[in-house]
Ligand SMILES: Nc1ncnc2c1ncn2[C@@H]1O[C@H](COP(=O)(O)OP(=O)(O)O)[C@@H](O)[C@H]1O
């Protein structure tokens with residue numbers, strides 16, 4: 001049984017079909033890369049899976065359990081956490097307090113939550129800025145904080161929405177290493193990414209969305225050769241990367 | 242710094258032994274009282290970020306419940322106070338459920354709370370059974386501690402001091418608890434909080450219940466202290482403003498904000514009352530100016546200003 | 555109860571509703587343009603009422619004629635308030651904007667209390683008690699005048715927004731603050747004009763109310779809460795909504811007062827307000843809520 005199973009999910013905004021009959025499976029401790037041009041519907045799919053948007057049709061199962069109709073906090077409690085493409089920190093709280101909010105997902109004791117938060121900060125390299133208010137962080141670290149907070153909820157499945165966009169190559173490399181370590185701890189990860197080199201190197205499999213439809217799925221090498229994918233990305237320099 | 246709260250409490254406790262002036266004791270009693278109800282507002286408005294412009298609703302329920310139970314059934318306000326708190330919690334859960342279930346936020350939430358309080362004010366004005374527009378006079382029984390009546394005002398001073406100490410301690414504990422963190426998360430970014438497992442609806446309702454219960458007990462205290470409550474004093478919009486003013490000036494969402502704000506405004510209220518005796522409304526006029534100035538120059542209250550200058554508290 | 559009493563009450567409710575609509579119009583204009591709920595709106599109206607009251611009492615100027623003075627002053631006051639008080643919080647969190655206008659309301663209201671004392675005053679003009687009969691319906695003349703005046707102001711405002719450059723700039727700034735700034739609209743000045751017009755609306759309402767409504771420092775409180783109800787009923791920022799909402803509230807109050815105790819009608823209006831906020835925050839006439 002797949003850890004996460006998306007079946008026939010469709011969603012439209014007014015006349016725009018943002019998602020049409022999407023089927024996806026994410027295995028245990030797998031990394032699945034979700035790519036596609038801007039506006040393809042990737043973020044919308046994340047929002048449907050994590051309970052922020054209600055789809056028009058389809059179903060989402062986590063370990064065989066239906067997620068549709070559950071509120072985001074319930075889904076998080078069941079072990080699925082997401083990051084936001086447009087980062088959503090708690091701006092006036094310190095970095096460690098931000099992460100503690102996530103840590104409280106699995107515990108009620110303040111001291112334990114703090115310990116868990118500090119552990120996560122260490123794993124994500126945010127230890128040195130633990131006491132800064134979140135709103136003063138540069139964008140690279142804010143993306144990292146987004147990841148740390150989600151990780152602190154102790155998910156089985158993590159959805160990462162462009163956590164590497166806008167980072168410099170050294171930062172990308174650091175984030176890739178962090179994601180690999182997360183997977184090594186047994187967490188399955190669905191990554192939306194625009195930094196192609198990173199996502200190709202990182203993912204076990206790749207799925208390609210285009211105009212709300214899944215046009216290809218397979219190993220990174222297969223997908224890169226797929227003519228439909230090449231056409232969808234025509235003019236975008238991703239194959240060269 | 243850790244001993245500071247106990248030190249303050251000790252100072253508060255010895256003041257009546259050193260100072261005989263009824264005026265000073267009366268002023269301090271009111272300062273503590275406003276800090277107390279301000280702390281009630283602070284839980285919902287400051288920590289959970291849900292600005293209520295109608296907290297007089299809970300205040301009035303507290304004041305009316307304890308007074309009515311005493312007048313009509315002879316029940317001591319010591320118990321009536323908790324009955325009032327329970328009713329206020331119920332009212333809070335009801336108004337909160339309606340508001341939060343339907344996703345009211347910001348100005349809309351502020352306005353709906355105002356409307357709820359206004360309904361109670363108009364109803365209280367028109368129900369003769371609760372005293373109509375005249376309100377309720379609590380009959381005096383001399384020095385009767387069991388009935389929350391005292392021959393010496395210093396008893397009230399100690400009671401409200403203890404109530405305030407309890408509330409402050411409670412809020413301090415709340416701040417570092419899971420609930421406190423979740424309230425802060427909702428205030429800062431509700432949908433991000435939900436994504437991290439925070440049940441925003443439940444947390445907001447809990448904040449509402451705590452806030453309502455605390456504010457209501459302040460209302461009961463007020464009715465006993467002045468032996469009187471009427472619809473405007475209890476449920477009126479001016480009271481709602483009085484309740485939120487101090488925590489805002491002192492620093493909403495901080496443990497010491499309500500007390501600090503109450504001292505600042507209390508001292509000021511007294512100062513101006515001396516200056517321009519007999520002019521009703523002057524202190525409210527000055528509050529208006531202070532509120533405007535605070536919004537521009539101290540957007541996070543005095544505590545925010547202190548924090549920026551590196552004072553931790 | 556005879557049919558003509560009910561009809562007259564209905565008609566008088568409509569008249570009163572016209573006045574409410576005018577108050578709400580100013581509020582909804584300011585909200586529509588700046589997304590700010592002006593708690594000081596009622597206090598401004600109260601000051602306008604006092605201005606017309608004293609001009610009549612001391613100077614013998616008819617309240618309607620006093621508009622020649624009070625309207626420009628009201629506009630200028632609104633313009634200045636925007637500049638001095640609202641501009642500093644345009645980018646501030648919503649609750650701080652609310653607190654700002656709340657502080658202004660407190661100041662204005664208690665300044666009036668200081669200046670004029672708490673006692674309600676009423677102005678008697680020659681036509682205060684006059685009435686007009688239309689078939690079986692008996693209409694209070696000052697209310698009829700206020701209604702006509704309110705309609706006239708609404709129409710003027712509508713024409714202004716639709717056909718003048720300034721009006722168009724105002725609508726543009728309302729729709730898209732940054733976009734308007736980009737195409738060279740001086741947004742801050744336009745905002746000040748909006749606040750000025752909003753204040754002028756309550757100034758007009760104040761003058762028209764004085765012949766049949768008491769004046770006291772607290773009267774603004776009552777009126778602004780009614781205006782909130784009207785604005786929310788009609789949909790925040792909607793002109794047609796303010797008009798319809800005003801009429802509805804006026805009628806409910808007037809008819810309600812006939813059948814049930816007046817205060818119950820008042821509770822009914824608050825209850826309606828709460829229901830609309832909950833179920834259709836875009837207003838009864840607004841777009842369907844998402
Ligand atoms: N809340 C929304 N309302 C209307 N349209 C939306 C909304 N969210 C996304 N869209 C539209 O849906 C399409 C898919 O958006 P999105 O999922 O953000 O794409 P991606 O993340 O792949 O860049 C886009 O055309 C976008 O404009």
Ligand SMILES: [Mg+2]
Nearest residue numbers: 042043044085
């Ligand atoms: Mg996206």
